[in-house]
Amino acid sequence: MPYPMHAVILPEYDQPLEVDVVEIDPPGPREVLVEMRASGVCRSDWHAIRGHLPLPVPLVLGHEGAGIVREVGPEVDRVHPGDRVVLSWIPSCGVCQYCVNGQPELCDRANNAAVEGTLPSGQTRVRWRNEPISVFSATGTLADLAVVSVDSVVPIPASMPFDQAALLGCAVQTGVGAALRSPIKPGDSVAVIGAGGVGLNIVQGAKIRGAAEILVVDPSKANRQLARDFGATQTIDPDSDNPLLAILDLTHDRGVDVGFEAVGDVELLALAFNAVRKGGTAVAVGVPAPNDAVSLNAFAFVSQEKTLTGSWYGSSFPLRDIPRLCALWSTGQLRLEPLIQRRYTLADTARAFEDLAKARGGRSVIVWS
Numbered sequence: 001m002p003y004p005m006h007a008v009i010l011p012e013y014d015q016p017l018e019v020d021v022v023e024i025d026p027p028g029p030r031e032v033l034v035e036m037r038a039s040g041v042c043r044s045d046w047h048a049i050r051g052h053l054p055l056p057v058p059l060v061l062g063h064e065g066a067g068i069v070r071e072v073g074p075e076v077d078r079v080h081p082g083d084r085v086v087l088s089w090i091p092s093c094g095v096c097q098y099c100v101n102g103q104p105e106l107c108d109r110a111n112n113a114a115v116e117g118t119l120p121s122g123q124t125r126v127r128w129r130n131e132p133i134s135v136f137s138a139t140g141t142l143a144d145l146a147v148v149s150v151d152s153v154v155p156i157p158a159s160m161p162f163d164q165a166a167l168l169g170c171a172v173q174t175g176v177g178a179a180l181r182s183p184i185k186p187g188d189s190v191a192v193i194g195a196g197g198v199g200l201n202i203v204q205g206a207k208i209r210g211a212a213e214i215l216v217v218d219p220s221k222a223n224r225q226l227a228r229d230f231g232a233t234q235t236i237d238p239d240s241d242n243p244l245l246a247i248l249d250l251t252h253d254r255g256v257d258v259g260f261e262a263v264g265d266v267e268l269l270a271l272a273f274n275a276v277r278k279g280g281t282a283v284a285v286g287v288p289a290p291n292d293a294v295s296l297n298a299f300a301f302v303s304q305e306k307t308l309t310g311s312w313y314g315s316s317f318p319l320r321d322i323p324r325l326c327a328l329w330s331t332g333q334l335r336l337e338p339l340i341q342r343r344y345t346l347a348d349t350a351r352a353f354e355d356l357a358k359a360r361g362g363r364s365v366i367v368w369s
C-alpha cells in the first residue's frame with residue numbers, strides 16, 4: 001500500500017515550488033523508507049530550481065536529510081526500523097571501476113541515478129497526480145518520507161540532533177572532506193573563497209588539518225563573522241579590498257599553500273588559482289553551471305608548477321567518513337550547531353530558498369516537529 005505524504009515539488013524550471021500531497025510506495029529490494037526529521041536547504045537544489053542543473057522535472061527536491069528508518073525492503077540487513085540515519089546523495093555501488101579504485105564519489109551507478117532522477121534501481125517510488133516523478137540525487141529529502149537505496153543510509157549517534165546530522169549529508173561532508181583530502185599540512189596557509197554552508201566547513205576542515213593561517217573572502221559581513229567563529233584568522237571583503245592583492249599582502253607576496261573556491265563561480269575559481277603560491281594547489285569545490293569555462297594563466301600553470309583539482313562531495317565515502325565526522329563532532333573539533341542560522345517548516349520551503357538566494361549566512365534547515 002502506498003503512503004500519502006507532503007513533498008516539495010519543482011513542477012518546472014523557474015516555476016514556484018509546490019508543497020503538495022504525493023504517494024510514496026513501500027521500499028523495494030535493497031531500499032529503505034525513512035521518515036524525514038530534518039533537511040538542509042542547499043544551493044544545488046536552488047540550481048535545479050533555476051534550471052542550471054538539467055534534472056528531469058517534476059522533481060522532489062532535497063538531498064541533505066536525516067531521519068528515522070521506518071521500514072526496510074527485502075535484502076536489507078545493515079539497518080533496521082527505528083535506526084537514526086543521515087542520507088548520502090551518492091549511493092555508490094561498491095563494484096564499479098571508480099568504487100573499487102577508491103573514488104566512490106564518482107560511482108557510475110550513483111551518478112547515472114542522479115542524472116535520471118531515480119534511485120539506483122532505475123525507478124522512483126514517488127507519484128504525483130498518479131504519475132511517477134523524479135527525486136533529487138537518489139534522495140528527495142524535502143518530503144515527509146523518502147525511499148532511498150540502502151547504500152544512501154548511514155547511522156548516526158543517538159545524541160546527535162537531526163537538524164545537525166542532516167548537514168553531514170552534504171555541506172559538511174563536501175567542505176570538511178575537501179579540506180581533509182587536500183594537501184594542507186600543519187602550519188600551512190589556506191584561502192577559502194566564499195563562506196556559505198560549504199565554505200565554512202572548508203574552514204573547519206582546514207583547522208582540523210592544522211592550517212596556521214586561514215584567509216576567507218566573502219562580501220557578506222555576516223558570513224565573514226561566521227567564518228571567524230569557525231576559525232578564519234583573517235577575512236577579506238572583496239567589495240572594499242582587491243582580494244588577490246589582500247591575500248598576497250597577508251602572505252608576504254608568496255600566496256597561500258592551498259586555495260579553495262566554494263561558490264561555483266569561474267572568476268572566483270581563477271582567484272583561488274592565482275592566490276596559491278608556486279607549487280601550491282587550488283581546489284574547485286563550488287559547483288558551476290554545466291557549460292561554464294574558466295580562464296587561467298597557462299604560463300603560471302606550467303612554470304609555477306601549480307595544481308588545480310576538483311573535489312566532488314568532499315571525495316567522501318559516507319560509510320567510512322560520516323562516522324569519523326561524528327567522532328570529530330562528539331569531541332568538539334567539528335561544530336554543527338552554529339552552522340544552522342534559520343529553521344523553517346516544510347510548508348515554508350519556498351521562503352527558505354528565497355532567503356538562500358539573498359545569500360543570508362550559514363545554513364537553513366527544514367525541520368519536522
Ligand SMILES: [Zn+2]
Pocket residue numbers: 042043044045063064170171
Ligand atoms: Zn547539497
Ligand SMILES: [Zn+2]
Pocket residue numbers: 092093094095096097098099104106107108109110
Ligand atoms: Zn560504483
